[in-house]
Amino acid sequence: MVSARDDVFVTVRELRERIASGDPVVVLDVRWSLAKPDGEQAYLAGHLPGAVYVSLDDELTDHRVAGRGRHPLPSGTDLQAAARRWGVRKGVPTVVYDDWNRAGSARAWWVLTAAGVDGVRILDGGLAAWTAAGEGLHSGRFTPESGDVDVVHDDLYHGALRTLTAEQTQSGVDLLLDARAPERFRGEVEPVDPVAGHIPGAVNLPSTQLLSAEGTLLPDARLRALLADRGVAGGADVGTYCGSGVTAALAVAGLAAAGVDAALYPGSWSEWASHPDRPVAKGEH
Known part of the structure; x- marks a missing residue:
């Protein structure tokens, strides 16, 4: 029986x-971090066999979109062209991985799944888990055959996974989780966006707390306990956000693995804080 986690x-x-069996699989390398958003050189130096590099900033984001935060979602047309370029195919599973806190892979998982691509999964533990298991890496660039996948073009990101608007973060969910680091949530520091603090009423659940010391998703019992501690229980309608909709995708993935269908606020704090009329909270609550 396949679990929600699987x-x-x-x-x-x-x-x-x-x-090893030769069964078809598409592997996408989505290395990205706040400190080093371009992971292409690291990919070229060593990647999983048959992996294709995906740029989070250039291919999983549309910077032409104004007013939607630092990482606006790509259009359906652009995403379909990119996915076919990566070799994503109908009926073939896709595995996404990264080397930093599952952020890049979670973004790819969310974007592709929300756009209607089936069978996308995150490599648990990422690149580190692969090498720790003694598996080898390939260098250079892998160029796949073109894919044939179709993505949703109309009303993109309102299908397979749920989204929230800024207004819905205040009235559309029972519980809003902020996936940023505690010091950013409290408003003590803000290294990226012009305003420090959090959306009023939000509860802090840093995305990294969903991971073990090895970078894998917490075991089921620990995951359930963590979510319960943050108020996720009893069929509550949950929403998530972060700085710009990237690390919060891991929160959505972790919640999904626990059987909770959470919504993402894609613009996140970078969109919220760009409007001076919106309220800002600081501190633990």
């Missing part, structure tokens, strides 16, 4: 066996 995450062992 719908979202794939283990190194599962991926290794699939590659």
